[in-house]
Amino acid sequence: MTQPAAQPQPLPDDLRAWLQHLEVERRLAPRTLVLYTEALRRLVRAAQAHPIELLQVQSHHVRRWAAQLHGQGLAPRSIAIVLAAWRGLYRWWGDNGRVTHNPVVGVRAPKAGRPLPKALSVDHAVALADHQPTDADPALRARDHCIVELLYGCGLRVGELVALDVRGSPQAAGWIDAEPADEATAHVLGKGSKRRSVPVGGAARTALAAWLALRGTLAKPDEPALLVSRRGTRITASQVRSRLKAIALQAGLPVHVHPHMLRHSFASHLLQSSGDLRAVQELLGHASIATTQVYTRLDFQHLAQVYDAAHPRARKRSG
Template structure:
């Protein structure tokens, strides 16, 4: 909230009264409008311009100053909305001829970088052995242990989306949404936009899949085509994969909550760190536009920056 200031100009006070009486806004919402109008009046005064004389370029200057002062994109968008409504009402009252806020937009919020595991964390999760467990839960079932291991290996080793993973069938067919060919060491998957792509399946993934396939007949229902099935023998759902992965990560002692897409991010980031081949990573991920893949170059730079900060003698500040 803005600091206490002198009373608002008469048009602003009338607008707040309009919001209170005719639109019957809640007290909290009225307080937000009051703060927004206070910021507007203070900003106009700092620019030595009367509120009724503000132009779009003035509003952009106010946005820039508030943004530099620490306000985020969402807060700025709320301010603009309040200011826009005020000038629209003021124009209907004949007070102004121009709404200076029309056409002004808040800066776009920066998109957060995808979260990826460190290489040792991803390898630890893929190599994790279930704790022994008595009873009928999934941790005590060797077959479902083998299934979970194969799931982690495919998500991390081939960069599959969780929807692509659960859509895999044991064998290729006209209705299959994807399948794995162990002999050829690749998987055919149907991704976004029903586009097919071929991805390699590494040695660790093939070993894990072979172990699961040897035990799958004792779990899968008769005639079930899905590669990965639940305890009930039917196709595993995406939500079930998420739940199993979260449990596995906790058991493996990882310091962060893990979801399937994090393993896909880890696949892309680690591959790019090793190869530097952005186009190859794009093709393996099935991205239609390389700009989508380029976000992983930022992750790669973050990794390099951490290495630099930790290892380079010039990266450390000298102590006095």
């Protein structure tokens, strides 16, 4: 008989307090919180194996533990995330007078090559966006088509997509400004609680209008979310991933498609057509252009010209 998997030990209260600070005050993405929670569990295990109190950790301890993680086969990128979480924890403790120095400062993860993100070809991306989902409910078909168009047409992260509201408010994390109809804009709250505005191209505007016309048949009367589930409440990132995977299979795409692949495709196709690295950086909301340079190294042009003239979905194709 298979034994049930052991449940992870609960984190100490002071570590959970920091995670709550990140969630409530820093508004970190749920996925980042999951990664940071696992990083803190690694820290607790390492300190217990040493053994040493967390408040007494020194830099040589952190270097040893990072080396051990590397020896256990953890990828350099994952180690960098672990160290970022530890560094943030000790910085928070320092701000609150718990420690006098940050033992993680200066400790770096092993270097690793930075692979080009996986992106669809233009033909596959357009085939996916042109595909009409086969759900029997016309409202769900319109919603799913809108999801694909906004992910590929605006380069949104899945968390930014599901956070969109129908209209803006001081409490909204993001919203769609659909007026005037030919200049729709998505206002989103990205990483680091940084706001940015992204133009919504012609094909995405058409899909958005079709969904908004039917949204009321699904959404609960007081639901502010732009995209809702069958139950009439805000759709989740997990549901978006599941729907996108199903749509890609229906469209006959030969690869597994996830939301971030459409963001990569958005960036890659703009750069291939325009060469405006700065414009794509702004549209993606990257704090550093080095992040955008993963896609390619190209010359700079004007932001609006890039989006209107270069992106495969910026204008609805005729014929």
